[in-house]
Amino acid sequence: MIKSLLSLFFAFFRIGLFTFGGGFSMLPMLEREVVDKHKWTDKEELLEYFALGQCVPGVIAVNTATLVGYKTRGILGSLFSALGLITPSIIVITSIAAVLVNFMHFPVVVHAFTGIKAAVGALMASAVVGLIRGNVLKKNKNKTSVKKILIANIPPVLLCAAAFVLVVFAGVSSVYITVGAAVTGIFLFRAKTRDEAEDNV
Amino acid sequence: MDLLLLCFEFFKIGIFAIGGGLATMPFLTQLAENYPHWFTLEELTDMIAVSEATPGPIGVNMATYAGFKIAHIPGALIATFSLIIPSFIILVSIARILRKFRENKYISAGFEGLKPAVTGLIAAAAYTVIRLTMFAGDTVFANDTVNYKSVILFAVLFTAMQVKWLRKTHPIIFIAAAAIAGIVFSF
Numbered sequence: 001m002i003k004s005l006l007s008l009f010f011a012f013f014r015i016g017l018f019t020f021g022g023g024f025s026m027l028p029m030l031e032r033e034v035v036d037k038h039k040w041t042d043k044e045e046l047l048e049y050f051a052l053g054q055c056v057p058g059v060i061a062v063n064t065a066t067l068v069g070y071k072t073r074g075i076l077g078s079l080f081s082a083l084g085l086i087t088p089s090i091i092v093i094t095s096i097a098a099v100l101v102n103f104m105h106f107p108v109v110v111h112a113f114t115g116i117k118a119a120v121g122a123l124m125a126s127a128v129v130g131l132i133r134g135n136v137l138k139k140n141k142n143k144t145s146v147k148k149i150l151i152a153n154i155p156p157v158l159l160c161a162a163a164f165v166l167v168v169f170a171g172v173s174s175v176y177i178t179v180g181a182a183v184t185g186i187f188l189f190r191a192k193t194r195d196e197a198e199d200n201v
Numbered sequence: 202m203d204l205l206l207l208c209f210e211f212f213k214i215g216i217f218a219i220g221g222g223l224a225t226m227p228f229l230t231q232l233a234e235n236y237p238h239w240f241t242l243e244e245l246t247d248m249i250a251v252s253e254a255t256p257g258p259i260g261v262n263m264a265t266y267a268g269f270k271i272a273h274i275p276g277a278l279i280a281t282f283s284l285i286i287p288s289f290i291i292l293v294s295i296a297r298i299l300r301k302f303r304e305n306k307y308i309s310a311g312f313e314g315l316k317p318a319v320t321g322l323i324a325a326a327a328y329t330v331i332r333l334t335m336f337a338g339d340t341v342f343a344n345d346t347v348n349y350k351s352v353i354l355f356a357v358l359f360t361a362m363q364v365k366w367l368r369k370t371h372p373i374i375f376i377a378a379a380a381i382a383g384i385v386f387s388f
Contacts, residue, residue: 016257016258017256017257020373023259048300052299054221055303055308056219057215058215058218058285058288059260059288060221062285062288062289063288066293067292067296067299075293078293079289082289088257089255090265090278092256092257093266093269094277097266097270112381114351114383115388116250116379117243117334118351119375119376119379121246121334121335123253123358123376124226125327125331127323127327132320136320157317159317159318159321160321160324161321162318163318163319163321163322163325164321164324164325167325168329174228174322175213175217178218178318178322181315181318181319182312183314185311185313186307186311189310189313
């Protein structure tokens with residue numbers, strides 16, 4: 001029991017230590033440890049856990065670890081897996097933050113970080129472009145009419161724009177926007193998903 | 202008292218930040234605006250850079266860094282655990298019915314609404330960070346001093362990221378290049 005819990009902990013410790021950036025960049029390493037090495041799940045199951053990890057709040061990698069741990073050893077398993085994943089971050093980040101404080105006033109460091117800020121902005125803008133492509137704009141998959149696809153695009157584009165405007169220009173809290181968007185989604189799309197289901201029959 | 206507030210704020214992020222690490226960013230920019238003595242927007246931008254350039258999930262790294270900034274090691278631990286506890290509780294309690302949960306009509310409809318809105322929230326966080334880096338003032342339109350070097354570097358990097366064969370390039374490469382540019386051209 002203890003041995004299997006520790007192997008969960010250390011497998012996810014390695015995953016946390018050797019992957020940069022989280023999200024999809026974590027998949028190959030997850031697969032190697034969870035599927036190939038320890039055979040805790042098969043590949044399909046892992047991908048399903050990964051998808052489910054996006055359907056609840058929080059960090060996707062931690063959620064995936066929790067689910068793999070739960071499947072293997074119940075609640076204790078998920079606890080050890082999640083702890084294993086976050087431990088490297090805690091060690092690395094606190095060390096860097098503690099050291100960096102002493103160098104932040106050096107001119108070289110100031111110049112470097114001013115440059116880096118532009119890169120962070122570009123990375124975030126680039127992520128937004130990808131998200132708009134993936135999460136906002138609907139693609140014309142079934143070769144439906146142009147008019148239909150334009151109409152289908154209206155609600156998500158409006159929701160996205162409304163969230164942006166409310167935060168930037170009205171200072172509304174992200175909490176309210178998240179709740180509001182989920183409720184709007186239930187009202188707007190519940191009927192639609194039913195229609196789609198009927199279409200597929 | 203600050204530790205309790207820290208715990209509460211990150212617990213809140215853990216409940217409402219849906220869509221992974223990036224989704225925590227709008228909440229963190231709002232923390233910087235609401236609690237300026239915790240960390241400034243400028244410091245937050247440095248934290249994002251360090252979180253992207255170090256191992257581990259970005260969401261966890263950012264929480265650890267923000268917590269450390271606010272209350273050193275206890276802060277780092279409290280922020281990180283508060284962030285992951287809500288989803289941990291949710292997952293463990295619905296683990297048996299997860300598949301049904303995902304296929305539930307209301308849940309998937311809710312997500313249809315959430316996905317574009319979260320994109321808007323992340324865009325707002327990106328806007329805040331970009332405005333801070335490029336323009337020294339409060340708004341883009343008022344009499345601000347524009348940081349031309351940053352604007353050019355941003356434009357070059359953003360364009361590079363859209364190029365197809367560079368799209369898979371790791372963020373660390375861009376961050377390192379920007380650091381070197383910053384030193385060489387003394388930003």
